[in-house]
Amino acid sequence: MCLGVPARIEAITGSEAKVVMGGIELRASLDLLDDAKVGDYVLVHAGFAIQKVDEEEANKTLELLKELGMG
Amino acid sequence: MKFISEYRDGKQIREFSELIHKVSKKNICIMEVCGSHTMAIHRFGIKNLLPANIKLISGPGCPVCVTAIDYIDKAVAISKIQDTIITTFGDLIKVPGSYSSLEKEKARGSDIRMVYSILESLDIAKANPDKKIVFLAIGFETTTPATAAGILKAEELKLNNFLVLCSHKIMPPPMEAIIEEGIKVDGFLAPGHVSVISGIEMYRFISEKFHKGVVVAGFEPMDILQSVYMLVQQLENNTPKVEIQYSRVVKPEGNPKARLAVDTVFETTDANWRGLGIIPKSALKIKSAFAQFDAEKVFNIKIEELKGSKGCICGQVLKGLKPPSDCKLFGKVCTPENPTGACMVSSEGACNVFYRFGI
Numbered sequence: 488m489c490l491g492v493p494a495r496i497e498a499i500t501g502s503e504a505k506v507v508m509g510g511i512e513l514r515a516s517l518d519l520l521d522d523a524k525v526g527d528y529v530l531v532h533a534g535f536a537i538q539k540v541d542e543e544e545a546n547k548t549l550e551l552l553k554e555l556g557m558g
Numbered sequence: 559m560k561f562i563s564e565y566r567d568g569k570q571i572r573e574f575s576e577l578i579h580k581v582s583k584k585n586i587c588i589m590e591v592c593g594s595h596t597m598a599i600h601r602f603g604i605k606n607l608l609p610a611n612i613k614l615i616s617g618p619g620c621p622v623c624v625t626a627i628d629y630i631d632k633a634v635a636i637s638k639i640q641d642t643i644i645t646t647f648g649d650l651i652k653v654p655g656s657y658s659s660l661e662k663e664k665a666r667g668s669d670i671r672m673v674y675s676i677l678e679s680l681d682i683a684k685a686n687p688d689k690k691i692v693f694l695a696i697g698f699e700t701t702t703p704a705t706a707a708g709i710l711k712a713e714e715l716k717l718n719n720f721l722v723l724c725s726h727k728i729m730p731p732p733m734e735a736i737i738e739e740g741i742k743v744d745g746f747l748a749p750g751h752v753s754v755i756s757g758i759e760m761y762r763f764i765s766e767k768f769h770k771g772v773v774v775a776g777f778e779p780m781d782i783l784q785s786v787y788m789l790v791q792q793l794e795n796n797t798p799k800v801e802i803q804y805s806r807v808v809k810p811e812g813n814p815k816a817r818l819a820v821d822t823v824f825e826t827t828d829a830n831w832r833g834l835g836i837i838p839k840s841a842l843k844i845k846s847a848f849a850q851f852d853a854e855k856v857f858n859i860k861i862e863e864l865k866g867s868k869g870c871i872c873g874q875v876l877k878g879l880k881p882p883s884d885c886k887l888f889g890k891v892c893t894p895e896n897p898t899g900a901c902m903v904s905s906e907g908a909c910n911v912f913y914r915f916g917i
Contacts, residue, residue: 488593488696488698488700488701489593489619489697489749489750489751489752491700491754495560514677519703519704519813521815530754532700533697533704534674534677535703537703537816538809541806541807547805548781548784548806549564549570
C-alpha cells in the first residue's frame, strides 16, 4: 500500500502537477513538497508528490558495485 | 522506466548475490517490515539469491492486514446509512469483517467507490452536496500526510459533507513490540516510503537500545540485495546501526512539510493491531479541532460483538512467528478469491504473496 512511483513533472498549475510515469499521465498534488519544478522527478504516492528523486544519490547506488571491486 | 529499470539489471543483481555469499558467515534473521518489500522479495525471487544462513521473514507492515476487524465492521455499518458514499482504496474492499465486507455491502446496493487518492473523494463530495462522503483512511506514515492534506483542503473548501474514518498507524511501535516479545530478529529492512516522510531518527532506538541493525531499503531487486549486504556487513562486524540504502528519496530528516501537515491534523493514540493486540501510541486520531471531519464522532457507530475467523493464524504470520504455509486454511479454505484473513486479501499480505508467487 505504501507504493510510490517515480514520475516526471510535465507541467504545474497552482499546487497541482501533471506528471508522467511509464507513459501514463496523472495529476499529483504538490501540497506536501516545496520547490518542485517542471522536469523534476518526484515520488508519487496516493495522488501526492512526497519527495524529489535525487539523481546524484540514484547514481551512487548504481556505482556501489564498482567501488566494491565487482561490476 | 527511469529510476526503476536500472535497478533490475540481471548481471548486477547476480554480482550482488555473489558478494553476499562471499561475506555472509553468521546465521541471521532479517525482517522485512513493509508489505511492499514482502511482495518485491517474492516477485523477484530474492530468497533464491541469498545463502541458506540468511533467513528473511515478513513483518507487520501491510496496513490492510493489521487493520482491526472492528474498523471494517464500522465501515460496513456506515455504508448502510442512507445517503452515504464510502470511498476506499481498493485493497480494503474484500477484507472480511465480523459479519460482512465492503464488497458484500456494495453487491447489496451500498454506494462504495474505489479511489486512488483522497483528492478523488473530495471531488465526489463536491459533486454530491446532498450526500455524506466517508473516506476510509488506512496506512502508515507514507499515506497519512495525504489524508492530512485532504482534510486541510476540505476545511479550505468549506466542505461540510466530507468525513474520514481514521485508522492510520505508526511503524516503530510494532517493531519495538516484536523485539520486546522476544521474536528472533537480528536486523530490519526498514520501510523505504515510510522513511521518505519520517526520516530515520525514529529507528535509532532499535540499534542503540536493542543492538539490531536497520537499513532503510528501496523496493527494486538491486535495492533489496544491497540493503541485505549492508545489514550483513553490520551484523558480521557487530556494528548495528541505522543506515539508508534508498538515498535517492530518503533523507535523514524525511519530509518536514508532510510531517507538519500530519502534526496539524492528527495526534497519537493507542490502537489495536490485528495479531499484535493493543500497542500504546501506535496510531493517529483526528484532533478535536477537526472533529467535524471525523466520521467516528459524527456517526457515533456502535458495533456488535466481534467474531474472529476460526483457525486463521494471521496474527502469528504478522509477527514473523509462522510462515503462511503453516496455516491449515492456507490455499484450501483461504484463497485470494475467498479470503478468511486479512493477510490473504491485500496484494502485499504475506499469505496473498505466498499464494501467488509460491513458498
